[in-house]
Amino acid sequence: xxxxxxxxxxxxxxxxxxxxxxxxxxxxxxxxxxRLSITKGYAKKYDYLNKxxxxxxxxxxxxxxxxxxxxxxxAMVNFFSRGGVFELAIGLFISSIIGVAFGYALYAYLxxxxxxxxxxxxxxxxxxxxISPETGNVMKLLTEDEEDVHLTDEMIEHExxxxxxxxxxxDEASGHKFIERYDGQQHAKLCPDCNFRxxxxxxEEEIQAPTQNEAGLGKKYFxxxxxxxxxxxxxxxxxxxxxxxxx
Ligand SMILES: [Zn+2]
Numbered sequence: 001x002x003x004x005x006x007x008x009x010x011x012x013x014x015x016x017x018x019x020x021x022x023x024x025x026x027x028x029x030x031x032x033x034x035r036l037s038i039t040k041g042y043a044k045k046y047d048y049l050n051k052x053x054x055x056x057x058x059x060x061x062x063x064x065x066x067x068x069x070x071x072x073x074x075a076m077v078n079f080f081s082r083g084g085v086f087e088l089a090i091g092l093f094i095s096s097i098i099g100v101a102f103g104y105a106l107y108a109y110l111x112x113x114x115x116x117x118x119x120x121x122x123x124x125x126x127x128x129x130x131i132s133p134e135t136g137n138v139m140k141l142l143t144e145d146e147e148d149v150h151l152t153d154e155m156i157e158h159e160x161x162x163x164x165x166x167x168x169x170x171d172e173a174s175g176h177k178f179i180e181r182y183d184g185q186q187h188a189k190l191c192p193d194c195n196f197r198x199x200x201x202x203x204e205e206e207i208q209a210p211t212q213n214e215a216g217l218g219k220k221y222f223x224x225x226x227x228x229x230x231x232x233x234x235x236x237x238x239x240x241x242x243x244x245x246x247x
Contacts, residue, residue: 008090011074018070025063032056043180046125050183053118054110061106069099112226115188115197126182132171139169139176150177153242158184160236162201162220194227210239 032053039048056139076091130139145166158164165182189199197233210216216237223230 002052003087004221007077011078014070014074014077018067018074021063021067021070021164024151025060025067027105028056028063029060032060042125042130042183045242046122046182047119049125050122053113057114058106058110062103065099065102068102069095072098072117089207112196112198116190118196119188126167126180130169130178132174132176134176136175138172139171142168142170150179155179155181157238157242161238162235189222189224191224191227191229192231193229194224196224196226198226199231204235207234208237210237210243212240215239 035052036045036048039045073095075093076095077088080087080091087144109120127141130141131137132139142150147166149167150170151159151166155164155166159166162184165184167180167182168177169180172179191199199222200224203218204218205221206216206218208217216239218235218237219232220235221230221232
């Protein structure tokens with residue numbers, strides 16, 4: 001009797017929860033796209049996408065997946081509750097398996113495939129030709145060698161320690177320039193083994209401590225979360241006098 005009444009009310013509550021999750025998931029996704037569209041400026045959009053998009057997509061789609069599983073679940077409970085407990089157990093099992101399968105597919109997509117898609121969007125934003133507000137000309141993106149004279153010591157230090165990357169855009173006709181800053185660490189790199197953008201820094205160590213006037217040497221370690229490829233790179237650590245200048 002007890003079981004019977006739970007089975008009678010479960011589809012009703014499962015559907016209410018599922019409706020709530022659909023609403024919540026859609027609101028999360030809408031908020032994301034609205035925030036993205038009102039973020040002005042390529043560098044700001046880049047930063048926003050880089051830091052937030054994966055989180056919004058995960059929360060939004062997980063809510064929708066759980067909602068769909070609950071709809072299926074309540075439909076199966078309705079259908080199978082006319083049969084016995086065995087049929088009911090099979091119904092619950094099937095709807096959970098389908099929910100877990102979709103959840104795993106979403107996880108795998110966000111972890112392995114999505115980083116490359118995000119990177120492509122980010123690169124488009126970063127390298128889209130900028131228009132000079134003064135002359136309307138297409139501005140030139142300076143190369144690493146050309147840009148250094150326009151960067152402060154602090155900025156060059158950031159680039160060498162891979163903390164930030166800077167782009168200098170120059171309007172050659174008027175000399176108007178602007179500098180855009182990108183987070184160098186958020187950024188997963190392309191794995192040379194599996195070609196997924198899943199290579200991330202996980203450790204940094206000091207090999208040679210910097211002295212007052214001499215730069216030190218450090219090592220950054222990267223690991224691919226898809227194929228476990230490892231690599232390391234030497235990085236410069238600012239001398240103590242340079243560090244003091246930055247403060
Ligand atoms: Zn890899």
